[in-house]
Amino acid sequence: MKARIRLWLAAAVAATLAGGAAHAAEACHGHPGGDAVKLTVEATNVRAAKGEVAITVYPDDVRRFLARGGKLGRVRTPAALPVTRACFWLPPGHYAVAVYHDQDGDRDFDRDGLGRPTEGFGFSNDAPARMGLPAFADVRFRLPAGGKTISLRMRYR
Template sequence: MKARLAAACVAVLGALAIQGTARAAECEGDPSAGAVQLVVRVAGVQSARGQVAVTLYPNIKRRFLAPGGKLLRVRTRAAAPVTTACFWVRPGAYAVAVYHDADGDHDYDRNAVGMPVEGFAFSNDPPTRFGLPSFESARFTVGAGGRTLPVQMRYLRAGDLSR
């Protein structure tokens, strides 16, 4: 009886260790020496439809939101109300842009006048009333211990998840 209980405990602990490794392996980027985990926690996701795309930008102002400017991107299945994404990064400064690709077309959808029809978010939750935020307003740092970064998804029209 004790032997079976001990074997069951070892099996459960082994499964948990494998599961933890799998989660760490799901992080995008290079987990080599000096890298730490940046976990982006996207709150306010309205639906589990589609994907949430989390894009990480380096500490270079001209690359922020520019075509080809990203450092890394994670596309993860949307989960409401919170979706998480993970990156391996070196300690330093970065910026994050997020959108809810509700229809899964890998494109950030806008209406005929250019207004977003899918949810979006930026690190530091900068104002976006009059256009895109600046790099400085979205810039954050990751220390030697890694970081969990909360961001808040915004939808311009409540319940509008595109088509």
């Protein structure tokens, strides 16, 4: 009987660990309270559960979008299938989000010799990036007083 219970417990632990990546806890930036509301970002179409997904929030300022030092916050969370999530506590307003899948964990957005991305990426509003970066107006979204969840599809070239 004891052996059967141990076996059942071991199986339950193994199942929990195996499913953990798909249901990884949200990594949050900032703190609740005051006028902060929760922005949850869901990156879908993540290709592999290796490396980490870097989710970055930018203020409502075209000059700061994707600029060095321009971010409001960034969460780096282990890549999880089928969706990787992170959250931010921010005041209601307008923002933009950029995401990339740092598969090799070097904390750099890798490109090939021609400057094309070699790692997955995405933007709020699923703004397209066909021949360069999307326009700020295409990635800008409103975070209402009740909070919001946005989903964006990771793109791999």
